[in-house]
Each structure stands twice: as structure tokens, then as C-alpha cells.
Amino acid sequence: MNKKILIIDYGIGNLRSVYQAVTHLGYECELSNKKKDIENAYKIILPGVGAFGAAISKLKNLDLIHSIEKFKNKGNYLLGVCLGMQLMLKKSFEFGQNDGLNFVDGQVVNLNTIVKSEAEIPHIGWCKLENIKDSKNKIFKNIENEDMFYFIHSYYSKIIQKNDIEILYSIYNDSKFTSMFINENIIGVQFHPEKSGASGLKLLYNFLQL
Amino acid sequence: MAQRSNNSLRIIARLDIKNNYLIKPIQLEGLRKLGNPNEYALKYYKEGIDEIIFSDNVASLYKRTYLEEIILNATKKIFVPITVGGGIKSVKDVERILRIGADKIFVNTAAVDNPNLIKEISKEFGSQCMVVSIEAKKNDDTWEVYTNNGRERTFKNVLDWIKESIQLGAGELFITSIDKDGTKKGFDIELISNANKISSIPIIASGGAGNSQHCFDLLNKTKINSLALGSILHYNIASIKKIKKDLMEENFKVRIVNE
Numbered sequence: 376m377n378k379k380i381l382i383i384d385y386g387i388g389n390l391r392s393v394y395q396a397v398t399h400l401g402y403e404c405e406l407s408n409k410k411k412d413i414e415n416a417y418k419i420i421l422p423g424v425g426a427f428g429a430a431i432s433k434l435k436n437l438d439l440i441h442s443i444e445k446f447k448n449k450g451n452y453l454l455g456v457c458l459g460m461q462l463m464l465k466k467s468f469e470f471g472q473n474d475g476l477n478f479v480d481g482q483v484v485n486l487n488t489i490v491k492s493e494a495e496i497p498h499i500g501w502c503k504l505e506n507i508k509d510s511k512n513k514i515f516k517n518i519e520n521e522d523m524f525y526f527i528h529s530y531y532s533k534i535i536q537k538n539d540i541e542i543l544y545s546i547y548n549d550s551k552f553t554s555m556f557i558n559e560n561i562i563g564v565q566f567h568p569e570k571s572g573a574s575g576l577k578l579l580y581n582f583l584q585l
Numbered sequence: 586m587a588q589r590s591n592n593s594l595r596i597i598a599r600l601d602i603k604n605n606y607l608i609k610p611i612q613l614e615g616l617r618k619l620g621n622p623n624e625y626a627l628k629y630y631k632e633g634i635d636e637i638i639f640s641d642n643v644a645s646l647y648k649r650t651y652l653e654e655i656i657l658n659a660t661k662k663i664f665v666p667i668t669v670g671g672g673i674k675s676v677k678d679v680e681r682i683l684r685i686g687a688d689k690i691f692v693n694t695a696a697v698d699n700p701n702l703i704k705e706i707s708k709e710f711g712s713q714c715m716v717v718s719i720e721a722k723k724n725d726d727t728w729e730v731y732t733n734n735g736r737e738r739t740f741k742n743v744l745d746w747i748k749e750s751i752q753l754g755a756g757e758l759f760i761t762s763i764d765k766d767g768t769k770k771g772f773d774i775e776l777i778s779n780a781n782k783i784s785s786i787p788i789i790a791s792g793g794a795g796n797s798q799h800c801f802d803l804l805n806k807t808k809i810n811s812l813a814l815g816s817i818l819h820y821n822i823a824s825i826k827k828i829k830k831d832l833m834e835e836n837f838k839v840r841i842v843n844e
Binding site: 389391392395396399424425426493494495496497499500501502521523525527528529546547548549567569570571572573575576 | 590591592593595630633635660661662664665666683684685686687688709710711712713714756757784785786787808810811840841842843
């Protein structure tokens with residue numbers, strides 16, 4: 376089986392950083408926006424920065440949504456990074472309402488709904504995964520409580536239906552927000568593992584090893 | 586003043602570049618060559634820097650950029666955020682810089698000339714990558730915005746420009762005190778404190794850090810979380826590890842990197 380890592384290239388975001396990190400970890404990877412490549416991929420990373428609406432439109436215009444669903448239903452691993460994580464939810468409230476991929480029952484909502492009014496938004500900075508010690512998932516191998524990850528976002532993933540979904544949270548200005556979810560083969564991270572130094576590389580490596 | 590939040594600080598290395606050299610200006614002027622910027626950046630990454638800023642100091646003056654190769658090299662080995670600026674004039678320039686691996690870009694001169702550029706960039710790529718760089722100098726009792734590396738006056742008031750930038754979609758402010766830059770005599774606390782009071786977005790304070798005490802002084806009088814360091818690192822006055830250790834001993838939260 377072709378064990379290349381596929382990064383979905385849908386014309387948004389800084390794909391190069393993810394590509395460099397995966398390559399640095401000794402894995403072959405390719406960028407693609409072809410339906411066939413996605414449906415037959417071994418493992419996929421869905422990156423993304425910018426606005427939800429624009430991103431989901433680009434996936435639609437490239438007719439990739441059904442292919443991503445097909446891939447997901449095979450049970451292979453899919454990692455959504457930052458906006459890529461948010462795209463996997465049911466709905467977003469960023470600049471109006473948009474439907475997402477609906478792999479997880481949740482909503483993308485502004486951080487200003489949970490943090491204190493004086494908190495700066497976007498949230499830019501490094502946070503721990505507060506409840507990481509409760510998880511036995513292999514994706515956290517060699518990662519300690521003290522490991523920190525780099526976040527840059529104004530919106531976060533509010534998970535509605537939590538059954539069977541592992542949720543990790545971080546704290547910004549004393550408020551808890553979802554920093555990661557694991558729903559079987561579907562994994563979302565709000566932070567940028569490719570920009571989180573050695574901690575991020577460990578997590579990315581563990582994902583590649585799953 | 587409300588209590589400082591419990592967030593971790595961001596300790597950022599500021600690398601000023603001329604052609605393919607790391608330089609360290611004083612008050613944004615003068616060009617002492619220090620060496621290969623990629624070597625310095627990699628060293629800082631390994632020592633635990635939280636972010637790196639590359640500032641191309643001649644780009645806006647001579648309308649050219651030498652940064653691309655430096656960024657390409659940096660992104661192969663450095664896995665923390667990289668912010669790039671100097672000479673960026675258009676959405677096309679931003680696209681090119683992001684494509685080769687930068688995470689954020691900053692704009693100064695071109696944004697002052699055409700404030701709408703801030704709106705265009707944040708609309709196209711998201712406000713998270715749109716950093717407005719402000720070069721501030723105190724004239725009489727107010728701070729004035731300068732462009733072209735502190736060479737040109739604009740007669741714009743810094744605090745007004747901050748408000749306008751935020752309105753237009755800036756995601757972050759990178760504020761350099763021209764008076765303090767390269768002096769190693771401490772940050773311009775008054776400037777940063779005034780900016781902090783009116784800003785709803787994160788601020789990176791730049792200019793003047795010469796020792797850990799200068800960092801405490803600023804952090805104790807403002808609520809900002811992000812400090813840009815130049816001379817103190819480039820001249821090896823203190824290492825990143827030492828500065829972070831000092832900050833930790835003063836009960837500030839920092840990211841510690843274990844080897």
C-alpha cells in the first residue's frame with residue numbers, strides 16, 4: 376500500500392509548513408486536490424487558515440466534500456488542523472452561518488462568547504492540553520502535561536454531542552475551550568502542530584504512526 | 586489595572602535583515618552586519634524561542650526583497666511561527682511570502698500609504714496573518730508614526746493609527762519604539778502601556794530590551810504578552826533559556842523547551 380501522506384491542497388492556507396514538518400519527520404507526502412487521490416489516500420491532513428465560509432466554498436467548488444466523506448468512511452485517519460478542524464463540525468457562525476463537513480456534531484463559535492471582555496482576540500499564543508493525562512490515546516505518546524502548543528484563532532469548536540468523542544481542552548484568559556477532539560479516525564487540532572516546536576512534531580509523528 | 590492574565594508569554598526573536606545578512610540597527614539606523622540570519626534563527630529555535638520575526642530593512646527603501654531564500658531555508662528546520670515583513674506592498678506580495686512558508690506578514694509603509702491594504706489582506710488571508718507594524722517616535726507629548734525604517738515622518742498619531750488599523754482588520758500589532766531600538770536601555774513602557782489600553786488585539790513590544798529586568802518592567806506595567814528581542818540575543822548578552830528562567834522566577838508563565 377502507498378503510505379504517502381496526502382495534504383489536501385484546496386487553495387487556502389499555508390500548506391508548505393505542514394509539508395515541511397511531515398517531510399522533516401521522514402514521511403513522504405504530497406499535495407493534491409484530486410478526488411481520486413483523496414478517496415484512495417492512506418492518511419490525510421486537512422490544513423487551513425482564514426475564514427470558514429471561503430474554505431468550505433473552495434472544497435465545494437473543487438467537488439471534494441463527497442471524496443473526503445468517502446475517505447473518512449473507510450476508517451483511515453484524517454487530521455484537521457486549525458480551520459481544518461473547524462471544517463469537520465456541523466456548522467459555523469463565522470461571518471454568517473455555513474454548514475461544515477458534519478463529521479462531528481458541533482458549532483464553530485467566536486471565542487468572545489466564552490472569554491472575558493478584555494481578552495484579546497485573536498488568541499495568539501502557547502497553551503497546554505490541560506487534560507492530556509486522562510488520555511490513553513497513542514497520539515499522545517511521549518507528550519507530557521507541560522508540553523505546549525501554538526494557537527492562533529478567533530473561533531473555536533464547541534462540541535455539542537460528546538458521546539464517544541475524546542475532547543481535550545486548553546485555557547485562554549481563564550476560559551476553557553476545545554483544543555483537540557478525537558472521534559475514532561477523525562482527529563481535529565485547533566493548534567498548529569507544525570508550528571509548535573518539538574511538542575508539535577511529537578504529536579504529528581504520533582499521528583503519522585497511527 | 587486589571588490583573589494580568591494567566592497566559593504564557595511569547596518571547597520572540599527579531600531579526601533585521603539586509604540582503605542576506607543579519608544586522609542590528611540602532612534607532613532603526615546604521616547597519617552593523619552580524620552574520621547569517623538562518624544560523625541565528627536556527628540557534629534561537631533550538632534554544633526555545635516562541636516565534637521569529639524577519640524584517641527586511643532595505644526592501645521598502647530600494648523596493649526589492651532578498652528574504653525569500655532566507656524564509657525557504659528557515660521553514661525547513663524551524664517549526665515555530667515565522668512572521669515576515671519589509672517592503673510588502675500588495676496582496677500579491679503577501680501571497681508570495683505566505684506560499685514560501687511565512688505564517689504571518691507585517692506591513693508598515695504600504696499600510697500607511699494605503700490603509701485599505703490592511704482590509705484587503707485580512708479579507709483574503711484572514712486577520713490572523715495581518716500584522717500591522719508601527720514605528721513610533723515621541724515628538725513633544727505624543728507618539729508619531731514613522732515609515733521606511735524610521736526615516737520618514739507621517740504626522741499620524743500612533744494611538745489613532747492603532748484604532749484605525751484594528752477597524753480595518755489587523756490581527757496583531759508589532760510596535761517598535763524608534764527612540765529605544767538598539768539602545769538596550771529598556772522598552773518604551775509609556776508607549777506600550779498607552780497602546781495596550783486601547784488595543785483589543787495582541788501587541789508585540791519591540792525596541793530597547795537589554796536585560797531580563799527590562800522585560801519585567803514592561804510586563805509589570807502593562808498586560809501585554811509578547812516581547813520582541815534583538816540586541817540582547819544577537820550580542821549574546823543573555824540566552825533565551827536564561828531570560829525565560831528569569832521570567833519564571835518572577836512568576837511569569839513561559840514555554841520551556843527540554844532537550
